[in-house]
Amino acid sequence: MTRDNLRIVIVGGGAGGISAASTAKAIAPQASVTLFSEFEDVAYSPCGIPFVHGKEIPSFQNLFLQQREHYERIGIGLRLETAVAKLHLKNHTVTSAADETTEWDRLVVATGFEYESPGVPGETLAGLHYVKNIRRAMEFDKLLDLVKRVVVAQATPLGIEMAGNLAHRGLEVHLVDEGAWILSEIADPDIAQPVQKSLEELGVTIHLGAKVLAFAGSDGKLQAASTTAGELPCEVAIIATHKRPNNLLAAEAGLKIGSTGGVLVDDHMRTSAQGVYAAGDCAEIVHGGTELPIQGLSGSHAYAQGRVAGANAAGEDRAYDPVYVPWGMVGGKVQVGGVSMGETLHKALGIPHVVAVAEGISRARYYPGVTKIRVKLICDPGSLRVMGAQLVGGEGIKERADFLAFTIKRGATLDDFAWMENVYSPPIGALMEPIAVAAQAGLAKFRSQG
Amino acid sequence: MTRDNLRIVIVGGGAGGISAASTAKAIAPQASVTLFSEFEDVAYSPCGIPFVHGKEIPSFQNLFLQQREHYERIGIGLRLETAVAKLHLKNHTVTSAADETTEWDRLVVATGFEYESPGVPGETLAGLHYVKNIRRAMEFDKLLDLVKRVVVAQATPLGIEMAGNLAHRGLEVHLVDEGAWILSEIADPDIAQPVQKSLEELGVTIHLGAKVLAFAGSDGKLQAASTTAGELPCEVAIIATHKRPNNLLAAEAGLKIGSTGGVLVDDHMRTSAQGVYAAGDCAEIVHGGTELPIQGLSGSHAYAQGRVAGANAAGEDRAYDPVYVPWGMVGGKVQVGGVSMGETLHKALGIPHVVAVAEGISRARYYPGVTKIRVKLICDPGSLRVMGAQLVGGEGIKERADFLAFTIKRGATLDDFAWMENVYSPPIGALMEPIAVAAQAGLAKFRSQG
Numbered sequence: 001m002t003r004d005n006l007r008i009v010i011v012g013g014g015a016g017g018i019s020a021a022s023t024a025k026a027i028a029p030q031a032s033v034t035l036f037s038e039f040e041d042v043a044y045s046p047c048g049i050p051f052v053h054g055k056e057i058p059s060f061q062n063l064f065l066q067q068r069e070h071y072e073r074i075g076i077g078l079r080l081e082t083a084v085a086k087l088h089l090k091n092h093t094v095t096s097a098a099d100e101t102t103e104w105d106r107l108v109v110a111t112g113f114e115y116e117s118p119g120v121p122g123e124t125l126a127g128l129h130y131v132k133n134i135r136r137a138m139e140f141d142k143l144l145d146l147v148k149r150v151v152v153a154q155a156t157p158l159g160i161e162m163a164g165n166l167a168h169r170g171l172e173v174h175l176v177d178e179g180a181w182i183l184s185e186i187a188d189p190d191i192a193q194p195v196q197k198s199l200e201e202l203g204v205t206i207h208l209g210a211k212v213l214a215f216a217g218s219d220g221k222l223q224a225a226s227t228t229a230g231e232l233p234c235e236v237a238i239i240a241t242h243k244r245p246n247n248l249l250a251a252e253a254g255l256k257i258g259s260t261g262g263v264l265v266d267d268h269m270r271t272s273a274q275g276v277y278a279a280g281d282c283a284e285i286v287h288g289g290t291e292l293p294i295q296g297l298s299g300s301h302a303y304a305q306g307r308v309a310g311a312n313a314a315g316e317d318r319a320y321d322p323v324y325v326p327w328g329m330v331g332g333k334v335q336v337g338g339v340s341m342g343e344t345l346h347k348a349l350g351i352p353h354v355v356a357v358a359e360g361i362s363r364a365r366y367y368p369g370v371t372k373i374r375v376k377l378i379c380d381p382g383s384l385r386v387m388g389a390q391l392v393g394g395e396g397i398k399e400r401a402d403f404l405a406f407t408i409k410r411g412a413t414l415d416d417f418a419w420m421e422n423v424y425s426p427p428i429g430a431l432m433e434p435i436a437v438a439a440q441a442g443l444a445k446f447r448s449q450g
Numbered sequence: 451m452t453r454d455n456l457r458i459v460i461v462g463g464g465a466g467g468i469s470a471a472s473t474a475k476a477i478a479p480q481a482s483v484t485l486f487s488e489f490e491d492v493a494y495s496p497c498g499i500p501f502v503h504g505k506e507i508p509s510f511q512n513l514f515l516q517q518r519e520h521y522e523r524i525g526i527g528l529r530l531e532t533a534v535a536k537l538h539l540k541n542h543t544v545t546s547a548a549d550e551t552t553e554w555d556r557l558v559v560a561t562g563f564e565y566e567s568p569g570v571p572g573e574t575l576a577g578l579h580y581v582k583n584i585r586r587a588m589e590f591d592k593l594l595d596l597v598k599r600v601v602v603a604q605a606t607p608l609g610i611e612m613a614g615n616l617a618h619r620g621l622e623v624h625l626v627d628e629g630a631w632i633l634s635e636i637a638d639p640d641i642a643q644p645v646q647k648s649l650e651e652l653g654v655t656i657h658l659g660a661k662v663l664a665f666a667g668s669d670g671k672l673q674a675a676s677t678t679a680g681e682l683p684c685e686v687a688i689i690a691t692h693k694r695p696n697n698l699l700a701a702e703a704g705l706k707i708g709s710t711g712g713v714l715v716d717d718h719m720r721t722s723a724q725g726v727y728a729a730g731d732c733a734e735i736v737h738g739g740t741e742l743p744i745q746g747l748s749g750s751h752a753y754a755q756g757r758v759a760g761a762n763a764a765g766e767d768r769a770y771d772p773v774y775v776p777w778g779m780v781g782g783k784v785q786v787g788g789v790s791m792g793e794t795l796h797k798a799l800g801i802p803h804v805v806a807v808a809e810g811i812s813r814a815r816y817y818p819g820v821t822k823i824r825v826k827l828i829c830d831p832g833s834l835r836v837m838g839a840q841l842v843g844g845e846g847i848k849e850r851a852d853f854l855a856f857t858i859k860r861g862a863t864l865d866d867f868a869w870m871e872n873v874y875s876p877p878i879g880a881l882m883e884p885i886a887v888a889a890q891a892g893l894a895k896f897r898s899q900g
Contacts, residue, residue, distance in 0.1 A: 045881075048814055057818070063816060325871065365515070366513060399879075400849060420852065420855070421774060422750055423750070427501065431749065
């Protein structure tokens with residue numbers, strides 16, 4: 001089989017699927033590339049949805065990156081509003097819900113994620129909303145004009161974004177989370193604290209150590225959330241629970257599923273079946289630091305995995321490295337982020353570590369717009385190699401998380417960061433880079449202890 | 451001699467001198483540490499001066515980091531307004547202009563820089579100003595309230611900052627430079643172009659390929675600059691010429707001076723004389739990429755060198771690495787920066803290179819405040835190891851320059867950057883990091899050529 005007569009089928013139209021399709025077509029222009037999606041649209045930015053609800057972005061139309069005509073023009077067959085019901089690995093076909101059969105030589109599974117069910121009574125009431133599909137978001141946005149009170153279940157990154165944006169829109173927002181602090185599964189308490197303060201300043205009421213017990217309503221419409229912190233009257237609720245790999249089709253077809261629930265892939269995004277690849281939130285990926293499998297990464301990761309899966313499906317030989325997971329977001333008006341795991345998770349997993357932490361500043365101390373930047377570096381106690389990082393501040397968090405992910409992956413130590421060169425220019429950078437300040441603080445501490 | 455009875459003398463009160471003094475005192479608290487400065491103040495930020503003139507920062511008082519009492523409290527002897535006239539290497543003393551003699555066991559030379567003389571008639575006219583000392587800046591600022599027209603000689607980083615700030619203050623500004631584009635000695639034309647456009651939008655008139663021939667005046671007061679681009683009436687002129695190492699005392703004393711005019715130091719900031727160190731703009735430093743000596747680095751570099759010199763003078767054994775020189779600044783309303791040399795300098799020095807260049811974006815395409823970020827990576831043609839970088843955009847330039855300096859120093863290649871993980875979050879980062887976009891563009895180009 002040459003590249004030219006390959007039939008490549010992609011199941012899923014999110015970041016992973018669409019990048020797999022585009023990459024495959026770029027590499028094998030004569031190949032047949034067909035993408036199935038149960039939804040009406042492809043190539044929009046779901047990550048932008050909270051900000052349209054918050055009126056930071058004027059319209060949902062802004063979120064569309066490409067029209068479907070673009071994909072048709074470059075020769076990708078789009079089968080929208082066409083759910084795939086079954087993957088057949090032996091006879092190399094997929095069957096649609098309408099029982100139509102399509103043959104493939106290479107298959108890319110990019111079926112994305114589903115939100116964990118809250119598992120409480122009242123889940124079918126009108127007013128409960130999952131942030132995912134853009135058409136549902138458009139309908140929900142109209143509803144938001146008619147309501148006053150909203151409960152956001154769980155202080156996950158999405159929950160934080162929705163809480164902040166809906167408060168910014170003027171709604172009364174209650175954020176309910178079981179953790180002892182917000183973002184507790186990814187951020188350390190001292191890192192999450194400024195975000196919590198900023199959300200509260202925006203008017204969000206935060207209920208920590210609390211849990212939704214039931215959603216209550218009448219005539220099928222939500223009226224309140226019963227929580228361990230009391231009854232919270234509300235007309236809408238955002239279910240911002242964990243994302244779980246959508247492995248349904250893959251598991252039914254017999255593809256091996258990993259311990260996280262994600263489709264197992266090797267370093268070429270190959271699944272357990274010959275000619276079948278997976279990419280994005282449906283797959284599990286090796287974490288570079290611990291070599292443990294993880295899932296639920298970012299849209300940027302899905303996109304990168306789709307490129308590798310699509311390229312390999314089209315005949316290339318590309319590897320996808322274990323991930324160090326730089327992350328970052330805006331919570332309230334504060335930027336927060338990190339790389340790999342924080343102090344809390346290292347502790348929970350029993351990984352020996354020491355912590356270097358300090359507050360630096362983003363510009364010259366006297367320059368308007370200067371903000372504090374707290375940097376925490378979690379290090380191997382012997383080598384002082386940095387294993388993870390946590391960051392919070394007013395600006396420059398994403399760029400520092402990218403920098404730290406790149407260098408942590410390559411073995412950078414506290415010494416490397418402590419003496420790094422940095423730009424100094426009053427409007428854009430302080431005399432000492434906050435990462436270097438944290439590293440120096442760590443070295444001073446560990447040397448005086450040693 | 452133990453650390454405790456060391457007599458450490460520092461000549462110069464800028465970033466290099468003050469960090470040398472503070473570090474030495476921290477390491478050897480019982481040692482005698484004396485710092486001489488011809489000026490009235492220490493520990494202010496000269497880099498902030500243009501922004502006070504521009505009214506971005508309310509007062510010169512904001513620029514002071516510490517009062518002199520701080521240094522006296524921590525036990526540093528400050529000899530302000532005390533110019534040193536001579537360094538005696540054999541008998542280990544310095545002599546002040548008032549002929550007072552001070553003995554030392556370790557000497558740190560941190561005599562800073564001087565602006566190159568414009569070398570034209572009229573240099574002594576009142577109205578010509580060199581941006582350096584804060585007291586002179588305070589006086590000059592009062593003069594700025596009384597004048598309308600200013601000529602800035604040379605589109606150096608300082609010239610660009612002064613031109614932009616004085617235009618922002620409402621003055622009529624003419625910027626005169628011999629280069630074919632602004633910042634021509636550090637930035638490539640495509641990188642400088644957005645800065646030039648922004649300055650012009652602020653109202654700066656830029657005269658390129660032009661030179662000041664003379665300053666003219668009457669009664670000792672400036673009235674115009676005669677330039678190859680015509681007569682430019684002005685009441686004040688900023689002489690933003692190159693910085694030259696102030697090597698006068700060092701050379702007279704017999705310290706070896708390097709090819710750039712900077713005091714020669716080894717990797718411990720040791721000069722050619724036993725017990726004598728140098729730090730900051732008076733010294734020349736090895737450039738990591740080319741192993742050539744360079745001078746005229748940033749305040750951050752001076753500070754770091756002062757720490758090493760001060761620590762070693764107090765008995766430590768610290769090395770200072772060759773530099774890769776991340777730089778960054780704001781010109782007009784645009785951020786510009788880079789690492790090591792750009793395309794133009796690689797070409798001028800005959801260093802074989804290929805160029806990867808692309809424009810990315812700083813946030814999601816649809817998010818308010820998003821700006822283009824142009825990234826250019828100058829690479830070794832064989833290994834595709836990145837040797838230098840140039841950046842221009844609306845935000846995040848300093849952080850990217852720091853990142854690139856750190857990783858270029860450690861041998862990062864286009865492949866490393868092309869597949870880097872990055873944060874994706876609409877308000878703070880795009881789906882693909884601009885550095886990765888540039889690296890991918892380069893790989894696509896070189897692979898299709900190869």
